[in-house]
Amino acid sequence: MNLYTLLGQRASEGRPIRAGLIGAGKFGSMILSQARFIDGLHIVGVADLNVSRAKESLARVGWDAAAYAAPSFGEAMDTGATFVTEDAMALTQHEGIEIVIDATGHPLAGVRHALSAIENGKHMVMVNVEADVLCGPWLAAKAKANGVLYSMAYGDQPALICELVDWVRSCGFELVAAGKGMKYVPDYRYSTPDTVWDHFGWSKEEVAAGDFNPKMYNSFVDGTKSAIEMAAVANATGLSCPEDGLGFYPCGTHDLARVFRPASDGGRLPKGGVAEVAASEELDGRQVHNDIRWGVWATFRAPCEYTRDCFRQYGLKIDDSGWYGSSWRPFHIIGLEAAISVLSVCLRGEPTGCSKEYRGDAVAIAKADLQAGSMLDGEGGYAVVADALPASTSAKINALPIGLAHHVKLKNHVGKDQIVTFDDVEVTDDLDIVKIRKEMQSMVAD
Known part of the structure; x- marks a missing residue:
């Protein structure tokens, strides 16, 4: 119960916590909303594939344009402003950044961002639970070996x-x-991006006015x-x-x-x-x-x-x-509370939750009869839903994790409500993540 005091000490010494944020969607916007009110926390950089969207997010949550007008990481460090870029890997590698927050929601990108940050001596706050459940135990072990911390994001459940x-x-x-x-309710299991807003009870006007992703919100429903x-x-x-x-x-x-x-x-x-x-x-x-x-x-x-x-x-x-x-x-108020993780890691040396062992897995299950040759569309889509199973069961049946069920082609017919396995799909890309998953097999807990 002393994070605020510890942060004040660092701020008074002219040593703010310097963080980098990847992903300026809903969660990232909520982080940015609060960051400007926390003395001693400096968001040096924001990385997003859509720089214009990121700047729109900053403006929407109340930032002055001058506060995110820095033309480089170096300028941001010198002036206390923020540099907005599309280059997430450059953010994970910049020497002045102490801690990286991934809020992309993209499991494969999140794993790669975390690995780069860890290898460059940065602490990592993984908002991206999709990436955490895909490779979190492996990333946590990697962080420990590199003398940095890997943490779940406070505010997320x-x-x-x-x-x-x-x-x-x-x-x-x-x-x-x-x-x-x-x-x-059980019928929600088969929800798609076309039906998701009916389950939330929101009007078309409310959806249009917000920064809501139908696939992401469908993953909540199903x-x-x-x-x-x-x-x-x-x-x-x-x-x-x-x-x-x-x-x-x-x-x-x-x-x-x-x-x-x-x-x-x-x-x-x-x-x-x-x-x-x-x-x-x-x-x-x-x-x-x-x-x-x-x-x-x-x-x-x-x-x-x-x-x-x-x-x-x-x-x-x-x-x-x-x-x-x-x-x-x-x-839980997700990104509005996420600074607790940043402060806990940097000031106490303590993560706010961390994947210590490989005990659970989120496996892909067919929402409908899926034919050979069809494509899986990942979390919150039309083709598959996930369920949580013991990692020992997942490993035994060679189940396909939901994080790898994106843009992959089926080799076999998979019936409705059946678990999709690695044997059922053609994995031609993302072999780096597949390699990590295979290494995680040795971490399966009894």
Whole structure:
């Protein structure tokens, strides 16, 4: 609880934290919105394939044009302004930048940006959970070997879940499950970019006025983003992914301790120790009472009778037995909070969540019958959805990760609801990422 004090000390010494941001979409815009209000944090560079869009984002969130008019990284360093460029790799290599934030949402690009940053001695904050679940354990090991830190992004749900998990364990409670809330019913699994806005209930005018990507938002609806995030949580916390994929059990905050306990004790979980999702809609579409759609949660068990009695005496939300309790945070505001990761890494030397081992994977599953010769269109698209499975299962069946299910051709017919495997596709590009994935096989946790 002293990040602000530590940052003030560095700022008073004329040593601001100098960061580079890759990706000026929704998450990146939210980071930029807050960065101008944080004394001691200098965004030296913003890299985006569309420089005009990046500058439009800066203007939209309130930056003065002069603040992002630096013509080079060097000029930005000297003046305190920001250089906007399309060259992300140059940003990861510039000697004056201390920490790089990837907010592209593109899994392959994110892995490459992280690797370049790490090899050039930069700390890495990976907003890009798609990249993290694809190669995060490998990147974290690479960062450690290079004497820098690799971190999840605070404000996004995986990092906030890691914080709750750390609290549970540090208090000596037995962690049972942890996860996030999500608007979901099983039929959403087959949603496409054409139907996504119907599920959000937004008007065409609202969508047109915002910076919303239909494929990205469809990945929220169809469960892909949840699969990616829960696999990342498993890799960071030591929790498991469910053997048969995510359950998406409808549940409100008042019932977390009852629903997310093992079935042997009256709950919905086949076993404890898993990452899961609390759906905010009942199967018939009704809103769950006290839903936690935007938040994160953890359930835990008292280790002894005395602790169980204290749970009840001090107002903790507990199940009917009193043994199980729950804690939650009802919101996450993504990029508005991401500076916490930058400050924690640079001032404390501590990541806000980090993929330590390869325990979970987000695998591609056919949304419809897919014919040989057709192309997969990746996360949030028309062809595939992701589910979270144990990494040991994914490795055994040679499952194709959702992060590699972009712009690849099918060699075989894959039936609806079947897992796509590496044997089913022609991988001709992205062989560098495939090589990393093969090296990760040695990191599969039991």
